[in-house]
Amino acid sequence: MKDGFGREINYLRLSVTDLCNLRCKYCMPADGVNKLAHADILSVEEIEGIVRAAASLGITKVRITGGEPLVRRGILEICRRAAAVDGITEVCMTTNATLLREFAVPLREAGVSRLNISLDTLNAERYRELTRGGELADALDGIEAARAAGFGRIKLNAVLIGGENSDADIRALAELTRGGLNVRFIELMPIGETAEWARPRFLPNSAVLKAVPELTECGSDGVARLYRLPDADGTVGLISPVSSHFCPDCNRIRVTADGKLKPCLHSATEINLRGLRGKALTDAIKNAILIKPQRHRIDEGASGSLRNMNAIGG
Numbered sequence: 001m002k003d004g005f006g007r008e009i010n011y012l013r014l015s016v017t018d019l020c021n022l023r024c025k026y027c028m029p030a031d032g033v034n035k036l037a038h039a040d041i042l043s044v045e046e047i048e049g050i051v052r053a054a055a056s057l058g059i060t061k062v063r064i065t066g067g068e069p070l071v072r073r074g075i076l077e078i079c080r081r082a083a084a085v086d087g088i089t090e091v092c093m094t095t096n097a098t099l100l101r102e103f104a105v106p107l108r109e110a111g112v113s114r115l116n117i118s119l120d121t122l123n124a125e126r127y128r129e130l131t132r133g134g135e136l137a138d139a140l141d142g143i144e145a146a147r148a149a150g151f152g153r154i155k156l157n158a159v160l161i162g163g164e165n166s167d168a169d170i171r172a173l174a175e176l177t178r179g180g181l182n183v184r185f186i187e188l189m190p191i192g193e194t195a196e197w198a199r200p201r202f203l204p205n206s207a208v209l210k211a212v213p214e215l216t217e218c219g220s221d222g223v224a225r226l227y228r229l230p231d232a233d234g235t236v237g238l239i240s241p242v243s244s245h246f247c248p249d250c251n252r253i254r255v256t257a258d259g260k261l262k263p264c265l266h267s268a269t270e271i272n273l274r275g276l277r278g279k280a281l282t283d284a285i286k287n288a289i290l291i292k293p294q295r296h297r298i299d300e301g302a303s304g305s306l307r308n309m310n311a312i313g314g
C-alpha cells in the first residue's frame with residue numbers, strides 16, 4: 001500500500017532479537033543489553049502473524065535482522081514460516097556472519113534467498129577492537145560457508161568511523177570486489193550509542209573515493225551509488241543516509257523484537273503490535289504506514305529514535 005506521501009511500502013525489516021554475540025562500539029553498550037524477558041520477545045507464531053498481516057497490505061520483501069538474528073532460538077523456523085507466507089517473494093537476512101559456518105546451509109533450505117553481511121575491517125586486531133572481542137576469522141569462515149552454500153550476490157556492508165578505519169582498511173574491503181563480492185560503505189549514523197559522538201567520527205562516503213581514487217562510477221542500485229575497480233566483478237556501493245538522505249524513495253517499515261512497529265528509523269514514534277490479531281493487527285500496520293513521516297532530520301542533528309541500533313536492526 002501507499003503511505004501518506006504516495007510512497008509504495010513493500011519492505012519489512014524484522015528484528016528477531018536485540019541480543020548479539022558481538023558488541024560493536026557504534027551499535028551496543030560495552031556491557032551488552034539487559035536481556036528482554038522471553039515473554040517480551042515476539043514468539044515465532046506472532047512473527048508469522050505480523051508477516052501475514054503485512055503481506056496482506058502489499059509487503060513482498062522481509063529482511064530478518066537483530067541484534068544478531070542467528071543467536072535467536074528458532075531462527076530457522078522463523079525464516080521458513082516467513083518464506084511460506086502468500087505474497088512474500090523474498091526473505092533475506094542481515095548478519096555479522098560469525099555463525100554462518102553452522103547456519104548457511106540450513107538458512108538456504110529454510111528459504112532465505114540473500115544475505116547482507118556486516119564487516120567493517122579485514123584487520124584482525126581492528127576487528128577485535130571494533131566488535132569488542134570478535135574474531136575476524138569467524139566472519140571470514142562464515143562468508144566462505146555462505147558462498148559454498150550457494151548464496152549469490154552477497155553484499156558486505158561496512159560502516160566507516162573517523163579515526164578508526166584507515167585508508168588501507170577501505171582499500172582492502174574494496175579489493176574484495178575482485179573476488180566477486182559486492183561491498184557497500186554506509187555512513188555511520190548518529191543514533192543510540194553514537195548520538196553524542198564527536199562530528200569528526202562521522203566520515204562522509206567521499207572518504208572512500210579519496211582512499212581508492214581508481215573507482216569509477218557505474219550506475220546505481222536502490223539507494224547506493226555504484227562504483228567499480230578496474231577488472232573487478234563486484235561493485236563498490238556508497239550509501240549516504242546522512243550526507244544525502246533518501247527519504248523520498250523510502251519503501252520500508254521496521255518491527256522491533258518486542259513487537260513495536262517503527263514507521264521511520266529516526267523517529268521516536270512506535271506502534272505496539274503485541275497482543276493484536278486479525279483485523280486489529282492489519283489496521284495497526286495500515287495506520288502506522290499512513291503516519292510514516294515525510295523525512296528524517298539526522299542531517300540537522302541526532303536521530304529522534306530512542307533505541308540503540310541493536311534493538312532496531314539497522
Ligand code: SAM
Pocket residue numbers: 020026027065066067068069094095096116117118157158159186187188189190191194309310312313314
Ligand atoms: N548483527 C547483524 C549485523 O551486524 O549485520 C544485524 C543487526 S545490525 C544492528 C545491522 C546493521 O546496522 C549493521 O550493518 C551495522 O553495521 C549497522 N549499524 C549499527 N549501528 C549503526 C550506526 N550507528 N550507523 C550506521 N549503521 C549502523
Ligand code: SF4
Pocket residue numbers: 020021022023024027028066067068096118309310
Ligand atoms: Fe551485533 Fe550487528 Fe550490532 Fe555488531 S552491528 S553489535 S554484530 S547487532
